[in-house]
Amino acid sequence: EAGVAQSPRYKIIEKRQSVAFWCNPISGHATLYWYQQILGQGPKLLIQFQNNGVVDDSQLPKDRFSAERLKGVDSTLKIQPAKLEDSAVYLCASSLVGDPYGYTFGSGTRLTVV
Amino acid sequence: AQSVSQHNHHVILSEAASLELGCNYSYGGTVNLFWYVQYPGQHLQLLLKYFSGDPLVKGIKGFEAEFIKSKFSFNLRKPSVQWSDTAEYFCAVSSGAGSYQLTFGKGTKLSVIP
Numbered sequence: 001e002a003g004v005a006q007s008p009r010y011k012i013i014e015k016r017q018s019v020a021f022w023c024n025p026i027s028g029h030a031t032l033y034w035y036q037q038i039l040g041q042g043p044k045l046l047i048q049f050q051n052n053g054v055v056d057d058s059q060l061p062k063d064r065f066s067a068e069r070l071k072g073v074d075s076t077l078k079i080q081p082a083k084l085e086d087s088a089v090y091l092c093a094s095s096l097v098g099d100p101y102g103y104t105f106g107s108g109t110r111l112t113v114v
Numbered sequence: 115a116q117s118v119s120q121h122n123h124h125v126i127l128s129e130a131a132s133l134e135l136g137c138n139y140s141y142g143g144t145v146n147l148f149w150y151v152q153y154p155g156q157h158l159q160l161l162l163k164y165f166s167g168d169p170l171v172k173g174i175k176g177f178e179a180e181f182i183k184s185k186f187s188f189n190l191r192k193p194s195v196q197w198s199d200t201a202e203y204f205c206a207v208s209s210g211a212g213s214y215q216l217t218f219g220k221g222t223k224l225s226v227i228p
Contacts, residue, residue, distance in 0.1 A: 031214070033215070043218045048214075048215060
């Protein structure tokens with residue numbers, strides 16, 4: 001089975017620029033997560049979707065981060081404007097409604113803000 | 115709010131040595147516990163999980179973990195490590211309150227010397 005696809009793999013931007021990350025979950029996985037992993041730390045949840053609805057975005061810095069999952073499949077995470085502290089790996093994960101802990105993680109997008 | 119502590123930042127072992135990685139969590143209610151592994155250049159993968167029942171859980175690749183409720187611990191063990199076990203290991207907890215979100219520890223990097 002194909003895994004969770006993320007792009008780009010790497011991105012370098014200057015502070016105050018904007019950036020977008022894309023995630024294509026495993027087919028049929030209704031639940032989709034975005035996690036932020038700062039170097040030396042574990043992944044931290046940013047937002048959880050079920051189909052195209054937001055389940056939890058309480059840890060998403062909404063003044064600069066936004067995410068959408070139109071049509072309940074692909075998802076995009078955007079940062080505008082980026083700050084130096086946003087440098088991290090952004091992980092996408094998906095799971096089936098019937099197997100909520102059966103996470104499959106993507107390889108992530110490594111963002112460097114300079 | 116729940117939290118996870120992994121006390122060892124970096125562990126270096128010789129092949130065939132025994133491994134024990136510590137994980138402590140703070141949450142007063144029912145928890146589901148997980149260990150994930152991230153091999154160099156790869157995505158996060160589930161090693162094992164505990165929901166209920168036998169507190170000694172066996173996972174893939176010869177790993178096991180023991181849930182000790184009185185100590186709020188879920189330590190990962192392997193009797194004899196191999197060079198291929200070199201990776202970063204993350205302990206995670208979910209409150210099981212229906213959101214299925216994971217709270218991760220900071221991770222422990224394991225280096226196995228041939």
